Amino acid sequence: MSKKRVGVLRGGPSTEYEVSLKTGKSVIDNLLPEKYEVLDILIDKAGIWHHQGVPIKPENLFKKVDVIFNALHGAYGEDGTVQKLLEYFNIPYTGSTALASAVGMNKVLSKKVYKNNKLKTPLHATVSKTDNLKNITVTLFKTFPMPVVVKPVNGGSSVGTNIAKTIMELESAITEALNYSDTALIEEFIAGKEATCGVVDGFRDQDVYALLPNEIRKPTGSDFYDYNAKYVSEEPVVVCPGNFAEAEKKIIQEMAVNAHKALGLRHYSRSDFIIHPRRGIYILETNTLPGMISHSHMPQSMMAIGCTLPQFLDHIISLALNK
DSSP, X not given: OOOEEEEEEEEOSSTXXXXXXXXXXXXXXXXXXXXXXXEXXXXXXXXXXXXXXXXXXXXXXXXXXXXXXXXXXXXXXXXXHHHHHHHHTTOOBSSOOHHHHHHHHBHHHHHHHHHHTTOOOOOEEEEETTSOHHHXXXXXXXXXXXXXXXXXXXXXXXXXXXXXXXXXXXHHHHHHHTTXXXXXXXXXXXXXXXXXXXXXXEETTEEEEEOOOEEEOOOTTOSSSOHHHHHTOOSOOEESSOOOOHHHHHHHHHHHHHHHHHTTOOSEEEEEEEEETTTEEEEEEEESSOOOSTTSHHHHHHHHTTOOHHHHHHHHHHHHHHO
C-alpha cells in the first residue's frame, strides 16, 4: 500500500507562531513512518508558504499532498482563513471547517452559541477600538463585577490576557488586549478549580468521545494559567487526569461534547472550564486546534486512556481523508 502524503502546516502570521512551530514538529515526529510521507510546510510571519526552504504557491504545493494536517494556531490558521483556501482547492485537512473555525475563534460568538445551547458561561462585556476607552473603563468599573479577566476576542495561548482588579489595571488590560484584536472581551472573574477537556470524533465507537478532564493548577507567581505557564515554565501545573468528583467529571465531559457539537466542530477540540464551589461549572472557551506538543493537554489526555500520540494523529488523519 502506498504511503499517504501528509503536508504539515506550521508557523503562520500570528502571535502564536513559535507555539505552532512546536506543535508542527511534534506532529511530524509522531506520524507513523510506515503509513505516511511527510511534507514539512512552513508559513512564515509574512504569510508566505515554504517547502524545503523555498517559497512556493499553495496551489502548487497542493499537487504534492493527499491531506493537510493543520498545526497552525491563532489568526490565519485557526480563524477559518486557511480553511477557506483548502476548501477552495478541495484539499482534505484536519480540524474544523472554515465557518466553524471562525465562530470558535471568536470568543463573543462562541458565548452566544453556548448560551443558545444552555451552556453556562461567565458574564461578559466587550470594548472595541472605536470606543472611548476612558469613558467605557469608568462605566465598566462602576457597573461590572470586579475583578475581571480581559482578553482579545480573537486569540489563543492566553496572549494579551490579564486579570484586572483596579480601574487602572482595567484600562491597561483593555489597551493590551486591543493590541491583539479589534475587540476586547471583559469577562467576570470566577474563582475556582480550572479544568480542560478534550473530545474526539468517531473514537471508540462513539460519535464524539470525551477524554478525561485535566485539572489546571495556578502556577507560582501567576494569577492564572498564562502563556508563560503553558510554554515557558517547567513547573508542573497540569494534573492528568484531574482530581474531580465523579459528578463534576461527568458534567465537564458532557459540556465539552455539547460545545463541540453546538459550535459545529469536527475531528477534535478542547474546552476550558471553571468550577466554582457554589455556583457550579462554567465553560470559558473552546480551542478548535489544541496543541500537540508532548506535554500539551490533548496528548496527555490520550495517553491517560492508553492511546499514543502516533495513534491519535493516525485517527485524525483518517477522519480527514474520509471527511
